[in-house]
Amino acid sequence: MKRIRVPRSISFNSMLIYVALFCVSSFALLEHVTISVGAFSPIKFYLLYLGFFCILMQIKTLSRCLLKKKYFYVLLAVFVFCMFLAISMLANRGSSMGMPLYSTVRIVLFLVELFALMIVLAETGRGTAALKFLFWYTLLIVGVNDALMFSRVITFGTSRHEYYIVGTKFSVSYLHMDLLTLWLMVYAKRSGGIRKRKLAVFLATVFIVMVTIRTNCMTGLLGCILLAAIFGWLQTKKRKLLYRLASPGVLVLAIVVSVLFIGAVDTIVGIPVVRYFVEEVLNRDTSITGRTNIYEMLLENMQGHWLQGYGYGNANKTAMKLFGYANVQNGLMQWVLQIGVPATVSMLALFVQVFRQLKHSNGEKRELVMPLVILVYLYVILATIETTFNMAFIMWFALIFMLVTERRENQMTEQVQRVGST
Numbered sequence: 561m562k563r564i565r566v567p568r569s570i571s572f573n574s575m576l577i578y579v580a581l582f583c584v585s586s587f588a589l590l591e592h593v594t595i596s597v598g599a600f601s602p603i604k605f606y607l608l609y610l611g612f613f614c615i616l617m618q619i620k621t622l623s624r625c626l627l628k629k630k631y632f633y634v635l636l637a638v639f640v641f642c643m644f645l646a647i648s649m650l651a652n653r654g655s656s657m658g659m660p661l662y663s664t665v666r667i668v669l670f671l672v673e674l675f676a677l678m679i680v681l682a683e684t685g686r687g688t689a690a691l692k693f694l695f696w697y698t699l700l701i702v703g704v705n706d707a708l709m710f711s712r713v714i715t716f717g718t719s720r721h722e723y724y725i726v727g728t729k730f731s732v733s734y735l736h737m738d739l740l741t742l743w744l745m746v747y748a749k750r751s752g753g754i755r756k757r758k759l760a761v762f763l764a765t766v767f768i769v770m771v772t773i774r775t776n777c778m779t780g781l782l783g784c785i786l787l788a789a790i791f792g793w794l795q796t797k798k799r800k801l802l803y804r805l806a807s808p809g810v811l812v813l814a815i816v817v818s819v820l821f822i823g824a825v826d827t828i829v830g831i832p833v834v835r836y837f838v839e840e841v842l843n844r845d846t847s848i849t850g851r852t853n854i855y856e857m858l859l860e861n862m863q864g865h866w867l868q869g870y871g872y873g874n875a876n877k878t879a880m881k882l883f884g885y886a887n888v889q890n891g892l893m894q895w896v897l898q899i900g901v902p903a904t905v906s907m908l909a910l911f912v913q914v915f916r917q918l919k920h921s922n923g924e925k926r927e928l929v930m931p932l933v934i935l936v937y938l939y940v941i942l943a944t945i946e947t948t949f950n951m952a953f954i955m956w957f958a959l960i961f962m963l964v965t966e967r968r969e970n971q972m973t974e975q976v977q978r979v980g981s982t
Contacts, residue, residue, distance in 0.1 A: 576614040577680060578693060583611030584673050585694055587666075588951040589701060589735065592727025596716035608669045615673055618680045630917065630965045631679055637910040638675050642668045644903035645872060652871030657881070663873025667951075674955060678962035687966040688746075691959075695742040702739050705732060709774065724775070730946060733780025736768045737787050737935065738952065744791060744931045754795045761791050783942050790934050805933050806926055808915040814940045815908065819892050821944040822855045854883045858893060869900040875947075891943025914961045921964040929963050932956050 570578075586607050594601045615622075625631060649664040681690050705726045708714050716723040724732050740761070748757050765788035772780040794802060804810060821828075828834055861882045870878040875898045879887045888894045895904045918926065918933070936956055939948040 573617070576617050577677075577684070577686065580611045580614035580618075580673070580677050581681075581690060581693055582697070583607040583614070584670065584677055585697060585955065587611075587670050588674075588955040589698060589738075590726065591951045592731045593725065595727045596723040596725060605666060608666060608673065611673045611677075612669060615676050615680065618676075621680050621683050622676060625679060625683055634910070634913050634917070634961055635675060635679075637906070637913045638671055641903065641906040641910055642671055644906045645899060648868045648872060648899040648903050651868035652874070655871050655874065657870050657874040657878045660871030660873050664871075667872060670951060671954070674958045675961070678958045679965075682962045682966040685967055687963050690962070691742060691746050694959075695739070695746050698735065698739045698742055701726060702735050705735070706771070709771075722775075729772075729775035729777040730780065730948075732775050733768070733772050733777045733783065734939075734948070734952070736771055737780075737784055737938070740764050740768070740784075740787065740791075741931045741935045744794075745928065758792055758795055761788055761795075764788075779942055779946050783938055786941070787934070787938050790938075791931065794930060794934065799930075802930060802934065803926060805937055806915065806918045806930075808912040808919060811915050811936075811940075812908070812912060814937060815892060815943075818940055818944045819890065822858070822890060822893065854879075854885055854889055857883050858888065858897075862897070865900065866896075867900045867902060869896060869898045869903070872898045874898060887947050889945055889947065891939070891947055891949040894947040895949060911957055914957045918960055918964050925964050925966075929960050932960050932963075936960075 584607075587604055590600070590604075594604075626635065645664055645668055649660045652660050681687060705724055708725055709732070714725075716725065722729075726732055726735055743764070744757075744761070748760070765784055768784040769781060772778070772784060790802070793799060875888070875894055876886055878897060879885055888897050892904065895907065918929065936953070939953050942948045
């Protein structure tokens with residue numbers, strides 16, 4: 561009689577790795593939950609503490625690979641970024657805008673844990689497993705949010721200023737786009753042929769459009785349509801043209817253009833076709849909901865703060881005091897406002913280093929991470945008028961770093977050993 565093989569239970573070390581992944585990803589994906597649930601703020605610190613402990617238990621794995629070339633330069637970029645964050649924190653410790661100590665310590669912990677965890681996942685061949693975990697976790701978050709949003713069993717804020725369990729209307733839209741991206745990476749090829757994948761992307765897009773209309777998020781609407789269009793292109797024979805996006809030079813160019821938009825916005829919205837689209841189709845004023853007013857005041861109010869900013873975590877309070885708006889309405893300039901030009905440039909250097917490794921990776925890995933690369937560029941595009949460079953944005957870069965440096969042979973060895981021990 562044939563014996564039934566029962567899978568071995570997960571090891572303690574594996575459990576620590578996935579607990580760390582849960583903690584780090586929760587900090588990124590649930591970044592804006594505190595807007596609607598203020599009590600969640602201290603929990604984020606506890607998550608980082610727990611994640612740090614779990615990653616510290618992987619010190620043996622980390623110690624033997626930190627100096628490897630494929631990890632060293634990215635970790636060096638992380639270190640420089642953290643150093644400039646600390647300098648900004650010290651320079652603004654007596655700021656009237658608020659004390660940046662608490663927020664800066666949290667982001668430094670997050671960065672250290674995030675990239676250390678990515679190295680552990682890469683060294684142990686858990687890239688695919690990590691993607692599956694993030695997909696199901698994001699699906700759970702989105703499911704809970706949508707259930708509350710459409711049923712209105714629990715509401716946050718007023719009808720005029722409605723919030724959601726995950727934060728703002730932008731958080732809701734972006735999480736749906738993140739989920740679609742993760743699905744495309746993990747399960748799309750299992751859904752059948754190209755036609756079925758295109759149909760699945762189309763249906764998902766229709767649902768996301770319904771969500772963005774429900775939340776009145778026009779940025780999310782434009783973003784999801786653009787994302788779906790590019791994902792559709794990714795399913796065609798001409799998809800290799802998109803591989804050019806894996807270039808660090810193209811990434812830098814896209815980010816620079818997103819900043820230059822500030823200076824060109826008045827000229828752009830003055831074009832009759834654009835004016836008609838903004839006023840009649842989007843039903844918005846040509847100041848793009850006050851963004852042009854912010855941009856005009858930005859250069860003047862940054863005088864004396866270009867080097868250290870106003871302190872990380874003080875962006876909303878600073879923008880409200882200086883401009884009368886909640887933020888700068890531009891992804892990169894939001895970071896400049898907080899931490900200054902040198903620290904922001906060091907953050908960009910980290911992104912560029914990740915893309916440099918991506919450019920030199922093999923075709924199989926590049927094809928695997930292309931949905932994430934497209935998602936990154938989408939957020940860069942949206943950063944021209946929104947603050948999309950958040951913790952989840954940084955996490956997507958870290959995932960690309962992990963996937964292009966992953967040791968696939970480790971994964972095969974572990975699987976062979978697991979089969980042999982059953």
